Amino acid sequence: MRILKAFDVDHPRLSAAEICRRTGLPQSTAHRLANEMCDVGLLQRLQEGDFIVSPTAWEMFVRSNPLERLRFRAQPVMESVHNTLRHYVSLTTPDFEQRSILYIERFNSRSDASILGRHASRLDLHTTSSGLVMLAFARDSIVDQVLSVPLKDSITGVIIDPGEIRAMLPGIRKKGYTHIVGGLVAENTSMAVPIFDARGIVIAALGVVAKTAECDHESVISTLRVAGRNLSLSLGDVPDIPTF
Structure with a gap:
């Protein structure tokens, strides 16, 4: 798992030395495990010697993962x-234990808005x-x-009082949506x-991010609320999708 987690969108291919450095494993252990993972199809070794996550691994994980449904x-x-x-x-799912959200699908904007959420990446809950x-x-x-301990903003390092978050939740439930102007990127909404x-259990969120100056807020909220209801209704015949 530590070796698999060493690969990401910025590091899709790694040498044995890079795997060793990013995992903290001893060089001999990292090299041996990487080769064994190639033998069973989890990794693939390129002609240049670097390793990548194999198509076989992608195939296994996607076809058996309930999030794909x-x-x-x-x-x-x-x-x-x-x-x-x-x-x-974007479409995200919650990992309440890790106090994070996981991006499982997104449609990009043609504008130059700064977007932090990437496919298969995480941000703070x-x-x-x-x-x-x-x-x-x-x-x-x-x-x-979730609110049993002080919360840290993983981007700025600022510690957030969980009481401040708790105070926000009734208003969000009453409205049925969140609407943040500024936030992680100052110019975004x-x-x-x-x-x-x-079963009526929250399993995901449908979100929109736009540059505030280019955003018709009422139109976005109206469109999102309709889409959210429609998607929730469409999941009535989908087997239970677990939340973390």
Whole structure:
């Protein structure tokens, strides 16, 4: 797992030495494990000697992952939102234990807005519009767990009082969406609505990010709320999708 986690969008191919450095494993151990992972198909070794995550690994993980069902069902809804608004649109799921959100699909904007959320990347649950809307609609026990310790902004390093986050949640539940002007990127506006499964449990968030100066806020919120309801309704026949 440490070797697999060493690969990311900025490091799609790694040498044995780089794997050793990024994992903290001894050189002999990193080299041996990487070769064994090639033998079983999790990694692939290129002619130049570097390693990549193999197509076989992608195939296994995608075909068996329940998040793929959610992503597949969400794509037409997200495409419709993107065609209407022409802003960045994302689908995220919560990892309440790690106090983070995971980006599982996105449609990019043609504008030059600065976007932090990447496909298969994470941001904080408590500093993002998508994270806050999922937390607002989570069970009380989950909210208590998430807010049981001081929260850190992983980008700025600032410590956030969990009481400040708790105070925001009733208003978000009442409105049914989050709307943050500024936030992680000063010139951006971000909005998000919750997505529920057939049991009424929040399992995802549909979000939009746009440059504030280019954003018709009321239009975005209206479009998102309709799309969120439609996506939640469409999940009625989808087997249970677990949340973290």
